[in-house]
Amino acid sequence: MPTLPPEQPRSPEVETHQLRKAAQSFGSDAERYDRARPRYPDALLDRIATPGARVLDVGCGTGIVARQLQAAGCEVLGVEPDARMADVARRLGVEAEVAPFEAWDPRGREFDAVVAGQAWHWVDPVAGAARAAQVLRPGGRLAAFWNVFQLPPEVAEAFAAVYRRVLPDSPFNLDTLVKQPLDGYRALLVKAVDGIRGTGTFGEPEEWHYDWEWPYTRDAWLDQVPTHGALTRLPPDKLAEILEGIGAAIDTVGGGFTMRYTTVAVTATRTAEVR
Template structure:
């Protein structure tokens, strides 16, 4: 289900800064990223130093740390940053565009479920500035594909409690999965505008996980489409989705596609 306003999302600061309201739930309920993605990023990087942009509670950062990387997170929400620090992640609180690297360089810059909150041109330029020659910028998102009944229940309830919302809750996941959505296009355009990277390439990783009714309803309030709604509106959406999951027997298998955009810095003489 979509969490992202597609119209220049980096300007939607209210949504971007809403996730820290329940950082513990966010960390508990949000899905992790496939090990195959982590391995591919590590293999492509010239060394182990990783900068995690918009690291949130440190979900991706901890996966890269477990793979042997040294990770520094940059996170604009101090509540999320503090939670990540308590779990052992080194985090500096700042918006990436304004963050000061102080001469530090990295082998990979990554962003999991976060680059849409970064100005795509300024962000790519900053990434190029801090990457060593041959380093990689890898931006990735988990795109869920719930059963049709669950998607429809969410869409109908969301349209009822948030009439006039520009968020297309039915079509956005499909566009993200097939790479035709504006988020990936804007990110790729920003990378090209930096004039410091090779041609960006897209990676796809398909995987599945099982959700009980309670586990799925635990995650829903962490999604950007709901984090700025009043509690009674969120409750209405949860009730509708819960009924749909009950009708499926109380649980379902979720199909995920993790989509990634990866680009390597050009030779040092071209930067």
């Protein structure tokens, strides 16, 4: 998922998709990433692709989305810039090619759907949408989606206090932990929509929302924390301090909590003509 808490707006000269070191930091512990990260609502994936569809999974990571689509009867190819993540995907039964999506060679292959779970913000939104249009059959769907989570208020306040204490100079926007997390994603969603519209090859983009919940034990949440954005690059002592503080906060609310998720998708279908 995008870093939670989200980062403060960056200089306009630096876009998220240009931060290649950050984008490829998740492979430092790819097995943990696959184990700990949440999955996606079946209702969303069923709406994107039907059984038998050929699907391209952009930024497939360890194959979380791809395996869900395979289980639904789809044929899936993954594209992933980090070889460590792609290796895990292959070991778990997903065909994956290593390349940034913008530079990936489709070799004439076509797909019924192009998807990106937690990954489209690492792709140039203009070049990525153009490449998706290139490989989609007429009527095929592009869908980029993210899991946005909202902590219970008392847990959010406690977690924010830990981040402020351990990482006082962090670029994270900690206010979104205790307010409306989806607001922190609005600029990201707008960029995705603008990129799709800019190709001139898609119908009008839509935004879909799916609300769901997931219970976390103390250990399950602490397993996921090191996979969040810039935390993948923290010095071990700082990460340990964060984990200790967050673990103590979870203990104070009974050793677990229920997370509210909204999976939000930006999606559009390709028109018959590609410019």
